[in-house]
Amino acid sequence: MSAAPAGRVLVIDDDRAFRFAIRKALRRMGYEVREAADGDEALAELKAPEPPEAALLDLRMKGMDGLEVLRRRGAAPTRIIVLTGHGTVQAAVEAMQLGAFSFLEKPVDAEELEPLLAQAVEESQLVRDATGRDVPPLVGESAAIEQVRTFIRTVGPTPATVMILGETGTGKEVVAHNLHAASPRRDGPFVAMNAACVPRDLFESELFGHKRGAFTGATDDRKGLFREADGGTLFIDELAELPLESQAKLLRALEERKVRPVGEGREHEVDVRVLAATNRDLWERVSAGQFREDLYFRLQVFPIVLPPLRDRKEDLVPLAHHLLARLGAAGTTLADSAVRAFQAYDWPGNVRELLNVLRRAALFAEGRIIDGDLARRMIAASVFGHAGKTSDRHAGMSERPSAPPIPTTASLAEVERLHIERVLASHDGNITRAASALGIDRRTLQRKLRSYGIEGES
Ligand SMILES: Nc1ncnc2c1ncn2[C@@H]1O[C@H](COP(=O)(O)OP(=O)(O)OP(=O)(O)O)[C@@H](O)[C@H]1O
Ligand SMILES: [Mg+2]
Structure with missing residues (x-):
């Protein structure tokens, strides 16, 4: 009998030869390997009853690409390591923002892959074993974070709708959890939806549910997130991505406190507090006709802005300690030279970037000390910092900003x-x-x- 496998790993790549090579390497490391040759196969595996702990995902695939797989993965606990090729830095940044665990450049180096995978599997198992819905702590000692705490203490207990604003990775979701925990609804459900991850034609059914047979693919009744959040809080992340039609329906649900599932005649009363977040300039979207002004004002009653990490560098050290502990590397320490390196950097990916830099630094730290040299190397390798810089190497390809959608009110x-x-x-x-x-x-x-x-x- 062989020893129990080190974990299940899904290899998602449309290149058969690559899957074959990586399968061999992973089996040697003791992993149970599954394979997906395209996005659909990948989603089926990720949404299976016993999903893999970790996955390697090629960003460039024919048909559904890797980013789409990330967007559509739902609540899969699988830690996903994206594989990037030359010229996909921008996509790697997007992948990290969509919650990818980490990234590796192709060709994959087994020396780098092995510790990263071990970490991914361990983290996935930790999450699965954690019982209850722990409220993530809001760490930081800056005046700005102190103000956020005051806001949570005062506005949290009210039924007010709150709009959480801030750059990517600044902790908007953490604040949403804390607002819920500070409210009388804390024992009710906390339901989160990421509007960037919902296919356009499914918003209505996602939010309000549907009746079986209401449209092709509606094989079961579905309650919808509003009713799932009844008695609790519904957090809508990346609100700016909500299509105009769904914005109208959301506004109606907020004003009338009732929802009607797609294909059903009856309305259901709901008691839900809505929190929303965005890293976009929502007012600019209103001016461009992409976001409803009435919904904007309805949600904007209590805005809270999370400042970027570069404007509150005194939070770097407490955050680093907290995040290292969260990574299971509580014994790893930062040398003063590393703190200086961290302070000299401007963290475009904010706390999420800090987490990822620390994750890699902890892997390479000798004697469990992250020194200035290692810190600088990890920062230099951080994809967030390279966003935009590489685009001029591919002039003409991704530089032209994509055209904004045409408003449905246009003639x-x-x-x-x-x-x-x-x-x-x-x-x-x-x-x-x-x-x-x-x-x-x-x-x-x-x-x-x-x-x-x-x-x-x-
Ligand atoms: N003040 C904080 N204390 C502890 N952890 C934090 C804090 N801020 C952010 N984090 C951690 O950093 C990561 C990113 O935070 P979060 O997901 O809340 O960002 P976000 O603002 O929602 O980003 P995005 O706009 O990309 O969705 C998470 O792992 C979160 O737990
Ligand atoms: Mg978020």
Whole structure:
């Protein structure tokens, strides 16, 4: 009999040869290996009753890519290590923001992989074994964090809707948990939804539920998050990603305290406190017609802004101690030189980035001391700090900001005008090429341009 496996690892990659090679390596390390050749297979494994403790996920796959897998993984406890290739730094940053455990560059080096996987498996098991819903502590000694604590003490116990604002990784979700814990609803459910992770056409059913057969794929009745949160708190993260149609329905649910599941005639009363968070400039979205002004004001009654970590560097040391303990590396200490290195850095990924830098530093720390040299190396390797820098190496590829969605209130003529403008811009104003891309002849396009008052180059 062989020893019990060290854990279950899912290898998600559309490259068969890679899966084969990595499977061999992982088996040698004692892991039970599962494989997924595409996003759908991966989601099926991640949502299975006994999901793997860890997964290796290739970001670049045909069909559903790795980021989409992360977005759609639901509540899977699996710790996901993303595999990045040349030129995917931006995607790696996004992956970390979507809660990936860590990242490794391809080709994968077994020396780096082995300790990282061990950590991932251990963390996943820790979470599974933890009983109860512990409130994550809000660590920090800065005046800013003290103010956040005062806010939680005063606004927490009220039924008020709260809007939590701040850059990525500043602790918005931590604050949401603490607001719930400070309220009389603390024994009720805390239900979280990440609006960035819900496919566009499923928001309504996700929030308000549906009746079996209400649409293709609705094979069961579903209660919806509002009713699951009845008597408790519903936390809507990445609120800015909520589509306009769902915004209208959310506003209605907030005002009338009733929800109607998709395909059901009956309304259900709900008693839910809503907390929302975003790292976007919501007002800018309102001005652009992408976010409803009435919902904005309804949610904005009690805003709290979490300052970025670079503006409260006195929190670095207490946070580092707390996070090291959380990583199971309580015995690892920071040398003064490491503290100085941390203080000299501006932490674009905030506390989440600190957590990830510490996670890697703890792996490499000799004698359980993180010194300045190691700290600087880990900071230099942090993907968050490289975001944006690499894009100029791929000029033209991802630099052009994606066009904002067209509001559903736009008239058809307006939509046509916007579309023509975009297509024209993407062909540098060349009318002949734009016309061919639009599937119309040159003269027709010229006529339309004149009628819309748009300029192009012949
Ligand atoms: N003040 C804090 N004390 C302890 N842990 C913190 C604190 N702030 C953030 N963290 C930890 O940092 C990580 C990121 O925090 P969180 O998920 O709350 O960020 P966020 O603001 O919701 O980010 P995003 O906008 O990307 O969703 C989490 O692991 C969280 O536990
Ligand atoms: Mg969040």
